[in-house]
Amino acid sequence: MISCFMNIEIQNAGLKDLSSLRQLEEICFPLDQWPLIDLIGVLTLPGIIRKKAVQGERFIGFIAGDVRKREGVGWITTIAVSPDYRGLGIGKKLLSICEVEMNIPKILLSVRKSNQAAINMYLNSGYYQKEIWESYYNGGEDGIVFEKRR
Numbered sequence: 001m002i003s004c005f006m007n008i009e010i011q012n013a014g015l016k017d018l019s020s021l022r023q024l025e026e027i028c029f030p031l032d033q034w035p036l037i038d039l040i041g042v043l044t045l046p047g048i049i050r051k052k053a054v055q056g057e058r059f060i061g062f063i064a065g066d067v068r069k070r071e072g073v074g075w076i077t078t079i080a081v082s083p084d085y086r087g088l089g090i091g092k093k094l095l096s097i098c099e100v101e102m103n104i105p106k107i108l109l110s111v112r113k114s115n116q117a118a119i120n121m122y123l124n125s126g127y128y129q130k131e132i133w134e135s136y137y138n139g140g141e142d143g144i145v146f147e148k149r150r
Ligand SMILES: CC(C)(COP(=O)(O)OP(=O)(O)OC[C@H]1O[C@@H](n2cnc3c(N)ncnc32)[C@H](O)[C@@H]1OP(=O)(O)O)[C@@H](O)C(=O)NCCC(=O)NCCS
Pocket: 028, 029, 079, 080, 081, 082, 085, 086, 087, 088, 089, 090, 091, 092, 093, 110, 111, 112, 115, 116, 117, 118, 120, 121, 122, 124
């Protein structure tokens, strides 16, 4: 659990977080970094819930949820927590806050088949395995699509 003594807060993210987000993505997604244009998009486009975890001025986590109201579906498009702050409940907190703000009955996401920490977090948070996307990721690794109904 996040200890209140750590002064970690979850806040809305925006374009001013671009360089922090870029650094976080470089560390957390060595094989799947988004191009700069996608990072700008996730921080600015309408219909996206974007939240950051901060400790003071330090940017330590991020999540984005793309809400497709007409389809009744939302996609968690990215979630990452800085390595020094993992295992403290920040990922789970970001996920639950994003889910609430997405306010949509069905939430989907994809994850590398080998990413056991993330898979455990999703299973732990009420997601179930929906399908496999073969060779979806860079390098040919399969993706697992998880779904949650709310
Ligand atoms: C996945 C990630 C966001 C989890 O963030 P986190 O803040 O460490 O996660 P939490 O502390 O909230 O842990 C939530 C659950 O995840 C699972 N988990 C977290 N770290 C784990 C690990 N190292 N091994 C196994 N399970 C783990 C546990 O089930 C945990 O619940 P529990 O503590 O009740 O057992 C983080 O590991 C990360 O940023 N990874 C790199 C980026 C990434 O892979 N993102 C997901 C892409 S789909």
